[in-house]
Amino acid sequence: MDQNRYIISNGVVADGRGVFYYNGSVLVDSGRIASVGPLDDLEIEGLPVLDVGGRLILPGLVNMHHHLYSHFAPGLAPHGPSEGFVEVLEDLWWPLDASMDESSIYWSSLCGAMDSVRHGVTTFFDHHASMNLSEGVLDVIDRAVEKVGSRAVLCLEVSDRLGRERVKNQFEENVRFWSSHRNDTARKGMLGIHANMTLSDESMAFLGRQKPKEMSIHVHCGEGRPDYDFCVEKGYHGPIHRLDSFGLISPGSLLVHCIHLSERDYRILEEISPAVVTNPESNANNRVGRMDRGRIGRFLLGTDGMSGDMVASLRSAFLLDRQAPRLWEGLKDAFFDERYDYVRRFFPDLRGFEIGSAADVAVLDYVPLTPVSEDNLLGHLIFGAKGGNSFMTVVDGKILWHDGKFTDSDLNDVSLVSEARKAALNLHGRFEALDWNGHLR
Numbered sequence: 001m002d003q004n005r006y007i008i009s010n011g012v013v014a015d016g017r018g019v020f021y022y023n024g025s026v027l028v029d030s031g032r033i034a035s036v037g038p039l040d041d042l043e044i045e046g047l048p049v050l051d052v053g054g055r056l057i058l059p060g061l062v063n064m065h066h067h068l069y070s071h072f073a074p075g076l077a078p079h080g081p082s083e084g085f086v087e088v089l090e091d092l093w094w095p096l097d098a099s100m101d102e103s104s105i106y107w108s109s110l111c112g113a114m115d116s117v118r119h120g121v122t123t124f125f126d127h128h129a130s131m132n133l134s135e136g137v138l139d140v141i142d143r144a145v146e147k148v149g150s151r152a153v154l155c156l157e158v159s160d161r162l163g164r165e166r167v168k169n170q171f172e173e174n175v176r177f178w179s180s181h182r183n184d185t186a187r188k189g190m191l192g193i194h195a196n197m198t199l200s201d202e203s204m205a206f207l208g209r210q211k212p213k214e215m216s217i218h219v220h221c222g223e224g225r226p227d228y229d230f231c232v233e234k235g236y237h238g239p240i241h242r243l244d245s246f247g248l249i250s251p252g253s254l255l256v257h258c259i260h261l262s263e264r265d266y267r268i269l270e271e272i273s274p275a276v277v278t279n280p281e282s283n284a285n286n287r288v289g290r291m292d293r294g295r296i297g298r299f300l301l302g303t304d305g306m307s308g309d310m311v312a313s314l315r316s317a318f319l320l321d322r323q324a325p326r327l328w329e330g331l332k333d334a335f336f337d338e339r340y341d342y343v344r345r346f347f348p349d350l351r352g353f354e355i356g357s358a359a360d361v362a363v364l365d366y367v368p369l370t371p372v373s374e375d376n377l378l379g380h381l382i383f384g385a386k387g388g389n390s391f392m393t394v395v396d397g398k399i400l401w402h403d404g405k406f407t408d409s410d411l412n413d414v415s416l417v418s419e420a421r422k423a424a425l426n427l428h429g430r431f432e433a434l435d436w437n438g439h440l441r
């Protein structure tokens with residue numbers, strides 16, 4: 001089929017901010033949204049029509065915090081009981097990232113990006129960690145993501161938990177990728193920072209001095225109590241205050257979790273308005289508590305590597321914090337309005353179903369049977385769709401996934417599974433052998 005001009009037809013078209021057609025169609029032309037409207041109005045003779053059978057047609061979903069490398073984590077037995085937050089890192093995530101090599105990074109990124117596309121996610125903000133591989137690592141992930149066709153904002157976490165000498169290389173890798181992708185419309189860069197508690201004041205000062213002004217940070221912030229205590233013991237008023245003390249916070253910052261904060265931290269959030277990302281499934285899994293939605297009204301949603309499924313994350317956010325003030329409004333804003341506003345900083349052409357915006361579309365594999373409207377859209381996502389299995393995923397007008405298959409036949413090939421399994425098996429072997437500091441156990 002000619003993918004330059006076609007109609008996605010016969011679905012419930014909604015963008016969560018005013019566009020709503022029960023029997024709607026979307027005309028895609030040269031990678032752009034050319035028209036959106038009622039079914040009959042858009043039938044243009046000669047154009048290919050993709051009938052989606054009443055399914056829900058949304059602008060492509062966005063995962064605001066992901067770890068593609070975690071795609072190879074299922075089945076790993078942590079090195080210890082992992083009772084506290086730091087132990088979860090030392091027993092599982094740090095030995096895993098110390099074990100990553102180029103092959104496992106490529107294959108976990110490829111399979112993680114494919115998983116996202118299968119869930120209608122067209123853009124993700126990835127936070128990569130591999131303490132033993134810095135130089136060129138973001139190009140490896142970029143190559144995998146490009147093969148799948150997703151949009152992504154990539155970064156490598158900077159941390160001096162294995163010594164300060166790595167910080168410079170990690171920082172340079174972030175700046176190199178960020179600066180070489182400033183004009184890219186598919187992939188962008190940020191400055192990845194692990195968290196306050198694994199960076200000394202000297203390293204923070206280095207980042208604050210060297211970071212280009214226009215470059216935004218992507219950082220875990222106040223995730224567990226130890227991150228907060230670390231900052232207070234160093235004489236700061238909490239994790240956001242410490243980052244701000246080194247000049248690292250700006251309106252473009254992506255602050256992930258924001259659970260353990262001080263009054264001063266909340267004040268800085270109000271003054272500077274960086275983006276805050278909550279990851280309900282990860283927070284429940286790590287038993288770190290919940291972001292205070294009474295204090296943080298504007299926020300975004302991510303999965304923190306728990307899955308590639310943003311509708312599942314939305315459902316969990318609803319179920320795990322039923323007492324939250326502005327429960328429905330807050331989640332609807334996070335899922336639609338707030339993320340449109342933030343994502344535009346990186347991809348200005350992503351404006352939902354506005355005419356002329358880049359054609360990123362997710363047709364969820366869900367046919368609403370009960371009445372559906374703009375007002376109860378979120379209820380359909382949470383209680384109807386229940387998860388975001390996608391029927392069709394489109395990026396920049398290019399159909400990546402349709403009716404259970406990738407349009408790039410390489411991605412459906414069985415040999416891909418055996419290559420990925422080989423890389424995952426090798427990774428699990430190294431994980432068994434290595435401690436979190438990269439030494440043999």
Ligand SMILES: [Zn+2]
Pocket residue numbers: 065066067127220256304305
């Ligand atoms: Zn994370």
